[in-house]
Amino acid sequence: MTAGSSPPLDLAALIADPDTRIIVCCGAGGVGKTTMSAxxxxxxxxxxxxxxxxxxxxxxRxxxxxxxxRLDNTPRDVPAAAELTAASGGHLQAMMLDMKRTFDEIVEAHSEPARARQILENPFYQALSSSFAGTQEYMxxxxxxxxRETGNWDLIVVDTPPSRSALDFLDAPHRMSRFLDGTMIRLLSAPGRAGGRVYLKVVGAGLAIFGRIINKILGGQLLKDVSHFVGALDTMFGGFRQRAQATYDLLRQPGTAFLVVAAPEPDALxxxxYFVDRLSSDQMPLAGLVLNRVHPSTAPGLSAGRAEGAAENLSPGNSRxxxxxxxxxxxxxxxxRTDAQxxxxxxxxxxxxxxxxxxxxPAAAQDVHDLDALRQIGAHLTTPVPPLRKTKTRAKRASVRPTA
Amino acid sequence: MPTSPAWPAARLHVVTGKGGTGKTTVAAALALALAHGGRRVLLVEVEERQGIAQLFDTPPLPYEERRVAVAQGGGEVRALAIDVEAALLEYLEMFYNLKRAGRALRRMGAVDFATAIAPGLRDVLLTGKIKEAVTRQVKGARAYDAVVVDAPPTGRIARFLAVTEHVAGLAKGGPIKTQSDGVMAVLRSSQTAIHIVTVLEDMPVQETADAIAELRRIGLPVGSILVNMARQPLLPLNAMARAATGRLDSTAIAASLSHAGLDGESLAGPLLLEAADHAQGWQAQLACRARLKELNRLTYELPELQGPIDTGSLYELADVLTRAGIR
Structure with missing residues (x-):
């Protein structure tokens, strides 16, 4: 019986393979994705x-x-890991994405200092870079x-934001292009460059109505901030789009592996x-699914029903x-029953x-508190793939067990 | 358990929680409990996951308020999955009489821009629509007695709710500013209660504490803590500590199992391992409960249900909330 038995996921081979350069972990929130990445x-x-x-x-924690x-936007050594990695010559660093900092750095790297300051001080930019949903995915x-560009590491493990929008980053280059090639950018940047009649000339009379609508909705001041911002970013956006496209292409290379993490619950699965379908439609290299926190029974031969029957025989009024x-x-x-489900x-x-x-x-009874707990999860993830015979046994056992 | 809610005036119930804590299920159960006794409740979904439709076993919800359940005593729960693009067009029509312009805007990619590229706008539209439902009047009476929102997770909730304020801060005047002020006025008032769903595990409890601190800091009204999936003890309480550390008498257990007609010799070991897992989980739960108590919020507890969650489970959970005094 082949339906229902998946090929085993060999993570030990995946991480040992020098051709694996990027691993992206994605999945719903609360499935232990971040712990898994670490x-x-x-x-x-x-x-x-x-x-x-x-x-x-x-x-x-x-x-x-x-x-x-704490973690910040710069990769830092994990000192406690040094002992564990010394023998192999490996090295571990960790960082946490700071989206505002990252955005600021792009602005600083790609604009003249005066212009960079102008952008960084723009109120619309400040709101966009620090508080709006979606920015995280781009950053x-x-x-x-x-x-990847620095070449300091031969493997980058990436955790993704905890929502369906985690895959929004796949859309980033496309959206960026649509935005840049669209009329919106002209509309938005025009009033910042000019006003009144000149504006009409820039965007054309046909578009002026939209300017008026937007003006009506956003209010004059905000529109001015937005358009100054867009105008100032104009020069930089092109490079941004190119880099987003380059990263997108990089993700599709064989050196990348996507891991989907899920808990054994209907919602998470x-x-x-959804993630699996989305990745395959974008032709992203999917390594497999990690089913986190399962509860295997240690006495699979004893059914729930028989256990309950025996329990009934033992109670009540008998010995302690x-x-x-x-x-x-x-x-x-x-x-x-949990195991069966x-x-x-x-x-x-x-x-x-x-x-x-x-x-x-398997689920650990307690949460992850220290490096040793992470090491144990890592060990579980990378135990050698069971020989074929064992896989078959499991599938067979599963097929003969009654459904609860 | 408390007998009366601490938020008697609340009509807008925002339900958040760490991912995986069953936020959507709890929001749905809360909506059912609030509908108890003939009241009209709107359950709102904002993340376009169609989680509500799945819970109530109905086809995907369109952008319209649809009845999904009838509560005891003639109450009803309607559900709305907010579609951002539709909400934008509705907004343009409602406030600016711009329906046709809206269609033209879509052609130009402006709707795309508003809902996808300018991400904050998305949250503005969502909170704006929620406020509209809360304050809507039909023939001089409130359209809904209560509105329950299945909101974004704790990590994003403060940003989601305060987004309007950020935008209001950007727009010094004009209609967006007026609109934002209206939304924030409702969110900050005693009409609103933000409930946090958690399970009795370390990380969700920590996130609950963090979220409460953050919401209070920005002046948003925190309601109660809703503990979901609380496990029941299956071992005698006085045996938990020994079970957790593997100090139960395995020989005696094996004898008892054999007495019940099982292979006690080979089963005692595995069963003790499972018991240790159960007991450790129970102890971890106790520790989490103690930490939650320190947060000093009204706390309701929902039991873990066996098997998959279906519509029947929602009524079961709603009943627990009703009996705990939520109305």
Whole structure:
């Protein structure tokens, strides 16, 4: 039976392969994507790679588990990892995307100092660069391109923003082009350059009506700020578009691997399906799916129903040990049902995406607090792919077990 | 559990939470609970995921307010999935009588610009539409008794709600400024309560604390903490500590299991491992509950339901909220 059994995902081989240069982790929020990125980066450094992991808005705890008080826009050594990576000659650095800082740097790098200052002080720019949704995706793309350009690392692991818009960065170059080649930019930049009748000449009488509409909606002052901003950015936008396109192309190269992370829950897997479809329609290289926090049963031979029956036989009025044993059986019954449901969800995903390689990572009872916990997750991620026989056994077992 | 809500005046319930905590499910259950006893509630979705349609097992929602559930006592929940582009065109029509111009704007790529490239505008439109639903009057009466929003996650909630203020700060005058001021006035008033959904795990609890601090800092009204998927203890409480550290008597357990007709010898080990997992999880839950208590907010707890969540589960959870005094 092939339906429902996915090819195994060999992450050890992926991170050891010197041709793997970029790994992008994506998935719905709350599935452990950031932890996964950090664990994988650590495992790669342990395997001898020169690694930087770029996280996006990590929980403070993750920074702390890396032994860093905080992360910022510059890659920093993870001192605690040095001991683990020393033997292999690998190296781990970590950073957190600061979208405002990244945006500022682009402005500074691509404009005359006077003009750069003008842009940085523009109120519209300040709002756009620090507080608006969407900017993060563009800046993640930009930063990735920058990190790659320096050549300081032979592997870059990237975490993505926690939402469906995580894949918005794939649209960045396209949107940028549409924007730059469209009439909007002319409209928006025109009033900043000129006013009144000259404006009419610049945009043409046919477009003037839009200017009026926009003026009406935005109000004069805001329109002026926006158009000054767009006007000032005009020269820089071209380069921005080119770089976005270059990064997009880079992502499609074989040296890139996308990993979709999901929890064994219907919502998260639905999102995972969306990501998988989106990546394949953009011809992005998908390495596979990591099913995080699964709850495998340690006594798969004992069904939930039988466990409950036995528990009933033991209670009540019997010895303290019987009561305890009965409760253990109930714990098992619940675990076993969870396990069955998770496997069913995984099979369903596999039937819909038979070519997508899959690997499960068991849930830890406690959260990740330190580097050692990250190392353990990394070890789980990179355990050797089970030999074919074992895969078959699992599929067979799954197929004969009754559905709960 | 508290017996009366601390937000008696609230009509706009904004539900946020870390990803994976079941925010959409809790928002839907809250909407059902608020509809209890004949009230009209609007449940709003802003992230274009069609999560509400899936929960209520209906086809994808169009951009219109549609009844998705009937609550006890004749109340009803309507749902609205806000489509940003449609909201923009509606906005242009409503405030500027510009419907035809809107269509022309779309042709020019202006709608694209507004909804995708100028990302803040998107949130302005969403919060604007929410405010409209909250304040809408039909024949002199409120259109809805309550509006529940399945809002963006905690990491983005402050930015989402305050976006209008940023825009208002940019526009020194003009219609956007007036519009933004109106939205912020509703969001800052006692009409609004922002609830935070969490599960009893470290990171979501930490994010809950961070979100409360941030919302308070910018002066937005925090409602309650809604704990979702609280696990029930399956082991005797006095055995939890020993189970967690593997100190239960495995020989005695094996004997009892055999007594029940099972292969006690080989099962005791694996079952004790599963029990240790359960007990450690239980202890971690207790620690999280203690941390939440320090936050000093009204807290409601919803149990973890076994099996997949369906419409029936929503009524089950709504019932828990109703019994806890939410109305």
């Amino acid at each position: 664990a994988l980066a650590l495992a790669a450094a342990q395997a001898g790679r020169q690694v930087v992991v770029m996280t996006i808005d990590p929980a403070r 993750l920074a702390q588990s890396l032994g860093l008080e 993640a793309m930009e930063k990735l391109g920058q990190l 639905r999102e995972a399906s 040990n019987d009561v305890l044993a009965a409760s253990l059986l109930l714990v098992h019954a619940q675990r076993s 998770e496997q069913r969800l995984a099979r369903r995903f596999a039937s819909a995406h038979p070519d997508v390689a899959l690997r499960s990572v």
